Amino acid sequence: MNGEKLFLAIGGLESARLERTEQEQKKRRSGGRLVRRLLIAAAITAALIGTAYAAVTFFLYDSPADMITGLYGENTGFDQKEPALVSDPQKPWPNSMVQPGYEKRPIEQPLTQELEQWVSPVGQTVETDGYKLTVDAYVYDSNTQCGFITLLLEHEKPISAEELLVGYNGEIGGLSGNYLRFNQYGRAYLIPEKTTDTQLAFTYYFRADMFTGTNLLVSFPDFEEQARLEEYEQNRTEGVAAIRQRLKEELTVQEAADKMKELGYGGGYTGDYDDYYYLAALEYDTAHADERMSKETIELQALTDQLEKDLTPDEAVKKLRSLWGDALVEELFAGRMDELSAAAYHFLARRAYEQARMDEMICVSLPDGGSLPYKTFGQGDIYVNSLCVQIRTSHYADEGAGAKKLVFHMTDGTDFVVKDEVTDNTLFKRALENGDSIYMLNSAIQIDDIASVELVISGETRILTVD
Numbered sequence: 001m002n003g004e005k006l007f008l009a010i011g012g013l014e015s016a017r018l019e020r021t022e023q024e025q026k027k028r029r030s031g032g033r034l035v036r037r038l039l040i041a042a043a044i045t046a047a048l049i050g051t052a053y054a055a056v057t058f059f060l061y062d063s064p065a066d067m068i069t070g071l072y073g074e075n076t077g078f079d080q081k082e083p084a085l086v087s088d089p090q091k092p093w094p095n096s097m098v099q100p101g102y103e104k105r106p107i108e109q110p111l112t113q114e115l116e117q118w119v120s121p122v123g124q125t126v127e128t129d130g131y132k133l134t135v136d137a138y139v140y141d142s143n144t145q146c147g148f149i150t151l152l153l154e155h156e157k158p159i160s161a162e163e164l165l166v167g168y169n170g171e172i173g174g175l176s177g178n179y180l181r182f183n184q185y186g187r188a189y190l191i192p193e194k195t196t197d198t199q200l201a202f203t204y205y206f207r208a209d210m211f212t213g214t215n216l217l218v219s220f221p222d223f224e225e226q227a228r229l230e231e232y233e234q235n236r237t238e239g240v241a242a243i244r245q246r247l248k249e250e251l252t253v254q255e256a257a258d259k260m261k262e263l264g265y266g267g268g269y270t271g272d273y274d275d276y277y278y279l280a281a282l283e284y285d286t287a288h289a290d291e292r293m294s295k296e297t298i299e300l301q302a303l304t305d306q307l308e309k310d311l312t313p314d315e316a317v318k319k320l321r322s323l324w325g326d327a328l329v330e331e332l333f334a335g336r337m338d339e340l341s342a343a344a345y346h347f348l349a350r351r352a353y354e355q356a357r358m359d360e361m362i363c364v365s366l367p368d369g370g371s372l373p374y375k376t377f378g379q380g381d382i383y384v385n386s387l388c389v390q391i392r393t394s395h396y397a398d399e400g401a402g403a404k405k406l407v408f409h410m411t412d413g414t415d416f417v418v419k420d421e422v423t424d425n426t427l428f429k430r431a432l433e434n435g436d437s438i439y440m441l442n443s444a445i446q447i448d449d450i451a452s453v454e455l456v457i458s459g460e461t462r463i464l465t466v467d
Contacts, residue, residue, distance in 0.1 A: 004007070007197070014114055016159075017081060035122060040311065045351050047224055053138070055284075059123060059125075059134050059136045060134075060136045060150050060191070060194050060201055061136070061137075061150070061154060062118035062153055063116075063242065064117075064119035064137070065116045066114060066118070067114070067116070067136075067150065068107065068112050068115045068116050068341055068444070069107065069112055069138060069428050070191065070193070070194075071113075071148070071150075071191070072104075072107040072115075072443060072444040073106060073107055074106040075193075076104065076170075076191075076192075077170065077190070077192030077193060078104075078169055078170035078189075078190075078192075079104045080101075080102065080103045080104065080166055081101045081102050081103075081169065082101045083098055083099060083100050083101035083422040083423070084098070084099045084101070085097075085098055085099070086098075086099045098421065098422060099168065099354050100419070100421075100422055100423055100424035101422060101423055102169060102423060102424055102425050102426065102442060103423070104243070104425070104442050104443045104444075105416055105425075105443035105444075105445065106215075107443070107444045108446055110446070111386060111444055111445075111446050114322075114366070114386075115139065115372075115386060115444060117139050117372075118139045118140075118372065119139055119142075120137060120138055120139070121136070121137045121393075122136060122137055122138065122139070122364060123135075123136065124133040124362070126362065128220075128265075130155060130157070131153065131154065131155055131156075132153075132154040132155075132390045133151065133152070133154075133180070133218070133220075133362070134151065134152040135149065135150075135151050135218070135364065135394070136149075136150040136151060136152065137150055137364055138147070138150070138216075138364060138410075139387070140208075140367060140370075141370075141371050141372045141385060141387065141388075142365050142366075142367060142368055142369055142370055142371050143371035143372075143374065143383075143385070144207075144371075144383070144388050144390055144438060145207055145208045145209070145210065145366075146206070146208075146387060146438065147204075147205075147206060147208070147366070147387075147441060148203050148204060148205045148206065148387075149203070149204050149206070149216065149364065150191070150201070150202075150203050150204075151201075151202055151203075151204065151218070152199060152200070152201050152202075153179065153180070153199070153200040153202070154198060154199050154200075155198055155199075156199070157198075158197040158198060158200065159179075159200065159232070162174075164200070166190055169442075170189045170190065170192070171187055171188065171189055171190075171427075172188040172200075172202055174267075175188045175200075175202065176188055177221065178221070178226075179220070179221070180218060180219070180220060180221075181214070181216040181217075181218070181219045181220070181221050182204060182206065182212070182216070182217070182218055183216065183354070184206045184207065184208045184209065184212060184216050184217075184390060185207050185428075185430060186204050186205050186206030186207065187204070187205055187206075187388055187427055187428045188202045188203070188204050189202060189203050189204075189205065189427065190202055192205060203375075203466070204218075205427045205428060205440050207428075207438060207440070208366055209429055209433070210324065210328060211324055211328060211332065211433070213354075213367060213463075214350070214365065214366050215277075215363050215364065215365055215366060216363075216364040216366060217354060217355070217361045217362070217363055217364075218361065218362040218364075219361040219362065220360075221378065222295065222296075225294060225295050225296075229292075229294060229363055232288075232291055232292055236284060236285075236288070236292075239284045239288075239364075240277070240280045240281050240284050241280075241427055243279075243283050243284055244276045244277055244279075244280035245273070247276045247279055247280055248276050248450045249350040251276070251279075253275070256274075256275035256276055256279060259275070259276045259279060260278065262381070263282070265278070273433075282386055296353070297426065299353060300349050300350065300353055303349035303352050303353055304345050304346065307345050307348055307349055307352075308345055311345075311348075313341035313344070314341075316344040316345050316348060316438075317340055317341055317344045317359060319344065319348060320343075320344040320347060320348065323351070328433075331433065331434055331435050334463035342443040363442075366384060371385070372385040372386055372387065373385065373386070373447060374447065375447045375448075375450060375467075376466070376467045377450075377452065377453045377464040377465060377466055377467060378453070378455075378462070378464030378465070379467060380392070380467060381395050381396075381464065382453045382455070382464055384408075384443050384445070384447055384450060384453070385444070385447060386444045386447060387437060387440065387444060387445075388438055388440045388441055389418060389438070389439050389441065389453075390436055390437070391406075391436060391437045391438075391439075391455070392435075392436055392456075393431070393433035393435060393436055393437040394434075395455070396457045396458060396460070396462070397457050397458040402429065402431075402437060402457070403419065403437065403455055403456065403457045404420070404421070404456045404457060405417075405419065405420040405454065405455070405456035405461075406418040406419050406420075406439065406453070406454070406455055407453070407454040408445065408450045408453060408458075409450070409452045409453070409454060409463075410449050410450060410451060411449050411450070411451045412449065416438070416443070416445065418439055418441065419439070419455075425442050425443060426439045426440060426441060426442065427440040427441065427442050428440045450466070451456045451465075451466070452464060452465050452466070457466060
């Protein structure tokens with residue numbers, strides 16, 4: 001178990017805190033957080049694919065064609081990067097790694113014309129307390145459940161580079177969770193040509209998990225609550241340091257290791273993240289359990305408790321099945337049906353929480369039909385459309401294994417490297433609930449130009465031809 005996992009296990013950290021901890025270790029962020037509370041009163045229903053957009057004024061781009069070329073054309077602002085050797089001396093584990101490079105493949109005109117037909121406009125704006133959020137338009141493929149949406153966040157005061165954390169490939173690491181919240185998994189990427197000191201233009205590339213729902217929800221976080229938790233984190237750092245010093249005086253190195261083993265952990269950790277540190281973190285978090293719980297966590301627990309009073313376990317499972325469908329439930333809980341009733345209460349509580357706050361969120365309704373043109377390779381094991389590629393990973397490797405190399409060999413003799421040891425042309429990679437893996441591409445690919453797919457996984461190389 002590495003340091004981060006152990007920290008999560010014995011400290012009871014929430015995901016947002018773990019992200020902050022990792023960022024602090026890398027010294028990737030500095031400065032405080034905004035403390036103003038933003039209240040939103042808006043609900044937006046997006047037009048479905050196929051709806052005419054003539055009457056809608058695009059905000060970031062003049063037309064769907066401009067949007068596609070702006071995101072996938074030759075001048076995106078992040079078109080090419082050579083691989084580099086980077087190091088992080090703050091890491092207590094091996095700190096050198098190869099940062100992959102990337103090279104986008106410029107979109108061709110026929111594909112631009114094809115993709116612009118899939119652009120669905122939203123064109124709605126909400127405004128509050130010096131902030132204005134405009135949702136421009138989106139593209140969504142129901143087969144892979146992948147898509148992207150363009151947005152503009154206008155703000156009266158500039159947001160520092162340390163807060164935004166724009167990566168070498170344009171990913172905005174400091175946006176999600178700090179300034180905006182998204183209910184669907186994804187990554188935000190900067191649109192440089194549309195961004196100024198007071199306007200942040202970005203694209204959110206996402207994969208919609210159907211158990212989360214068929215809506216893409218965007219909302220502002222509770223900044224007052226964020227400020228409270230930030231203050232708690234500062235106090236926690238000082239408190240853990242003080243407890244750690246006391247434990248060093250009370251326990252020998254061996255006694256600290258033995259105590260860790262009594263708690264069910266390996267023991268024997270050294271350096272900044274030694275046994276004393278983890279013991280101190282556990283002691284501090286146990287003593288301040290109520291303080292470190294967010295309002296959202298408390299409300300979700302209250303909703304779960306109420307559901308457990310109102311519904312029997314069988315009734316909760318029946319309700320969940322009616323929302324998800326039997327097929328998804330059976331797939332997700334295969335071999336662990338004993339966990340189903342607890343999960344049913346959890347997801348029903350999350351759904352009730354979101355529905356109660358729908359007037360504080362932007363809601364884009366994702367269509368359940370309509371799919372981009374695609375090709376399959378290797379008897380359906382590789383599914384490719386212009387924006388992403390999905391692999392039946394379980395056919396080639398144990399659960400959790402990823403592709404070491406994925407290359408499209410094109411009909412003109414060129415290659416498009418999706419990923420290998422020194423190149424990463426993906427916007428995100430995600431393991432799916434059915435054991436598949438999905439890769440969102442940084443380039444829009446003309447699928448008819450793909451002759452074969454090279455896949456290296458679990459040490460074996462395979463050349464998969466078109467079905």
